[in-house]
Amino acid sequence: MAAPRQPLRRTLAAAVALLTLAAAGCGDDAAAGGSQATELRYQGSVGQVTLPELAADLGYLGDIRLNWIGNVTGGPADIQATATGQSDFGGAFNGAIVKLAAANAPITAVVSYYGSDAQTFQGYYVLDGSPIRGPRDLIGRKVGMNTLGAHAEAVLKTWLVKGGLTAEEIPKVELVALPPVNTEQSLRQRQIDVAVLGGVIRDKAIANGGIRPVFTDYELLGAFSAGSYVFRDDFIKRNPETVKAFVTGVGRAIEWARTQPRQTVVARFESIIAKRGRNEDPSLVRYWKSSGVAGQGGVITDREFATWIDWLADAGELKGAKPKPSDLYTNRFNGLPSGGGGA
Structure with a gap:
């Protein structure tokens, strides 16, 4: 089965084309009535537990509820759904975020959620x-x-x-x-x-x-955070406290998993899978070792975007001036000690 020569360009260009059609639906979160959103629609992963799911189970999201709308197998499709208003947040490889943002999709990365280290790669x-x-x-x-x-x-x-x-x-x-x-x-x-x-x-x-x-x-x-969760810019503008609660909750979940015995984390994952009742095989989570996230609490650095900006530019996938890493992400919603402030 031959791969298309420019899959990222074609896939993400299609998502950008949908943004105009989805614009009318992008304001349908709870903030439209004056209050900030308390429910976040998202896509999960079969037989695995995402960091937001872990954060919710640990009580780190406060009043925010997660609304699972289905599963996704790849990051580009996940952030497409966010960009077009089908979900409220999505996660992808940082290079895919660069490409979609460079195509004028109004999204911003807010917290790292996976990466590579000596245990997880x-x-x-x-x-x-x-x-x-x-x-x-x-x-x-x-x-x-x-x-x-x-x-x-x-x-x-x-x-x-x-x-x-x-x-x-x-x-x-x-x-x-x-x-x-x-x-x-x-x-x-x-x-x-x-x-x-x-x-x-x-x-x-x-x-x-x-x-x-x-x-x-x-x-x-070497060790690096590879992917981030994104929100649409209009969602962030209407729901800054919701985004802050989400980012800080995910950051706390990262640190909880980093500091607990592996058996404790695995047992929690198995419990979450059993409670959500999606008829899944829990055997995969028994092999969990780490999230691979490099920064404390999922804090994002320039390097984690600059590497892929350069790769995309060299591959001819970016037109015009290369975006600045700091234009693609923010740490200001991260309430952990090493988060907040900054870009």
Whole structure:
């Protein structure tokens, strides 16, 4: 299955085109009546617990209620839904946020929610007997990942460039979009040559044996926060206290998970999955190790956007002047000690 040459441009351009149609619906939150929103619509992830869900269960969101409207498999689709008013917040790889914001979507990143560290990272895995060892070995091969135009693709292409592949050679590496829960199986059935596996899905696949990493994003880039939650700018303007409660609650949930014994966090996740009654398999969360978020309480730094601004510009995905990282995010709603103030 061949990947489109410019998936991020086409996918996010479609979202921007919908903004005008959705504008009338963007003001439908509770603040329209003069009070700030107390319910936030969001998309979840099958068999996993998001940080806002954890924050809500811990009581860190105060009076704010979460309204689950379905599941999503990739960040670009999640922030599209936010940009077009179908959800109130969404999360994505920071490079996808750069692209959507550069296309004039009125969104702002407010808190980091995932990243890579020594315990939690995205790896590019092959079967033990695979001849693939380096970047050139991927020419003519298939790489399966959760979504195109996001974290996995950006890291892969950064690695390929550092490995000496030319602009003409890189498109010969075929990218295949697969649901995360099916990626390991596709690798084992040899439908793809490389599987991008992260977090609990990666750990479960490793426990099953027979695979090895070619490289990881942590090895390539070190510890970093990779994705952020965004709100629409009009929502933020009408509901600043709601956004502050959300961001601070998510930040507290990050620190709770960072400081608790792993078994305590896993048990909480299993309890949340059982209570929400979505007929899910809770086995994935038993492999949880960390959120991977680099900054305390999800505080965002310029580096976490600058890396991907440069990548997109070099790939010809940004037109005109490169945006400043500080124009894409804010920490002013983060009430933790290292948050607040700033951009």
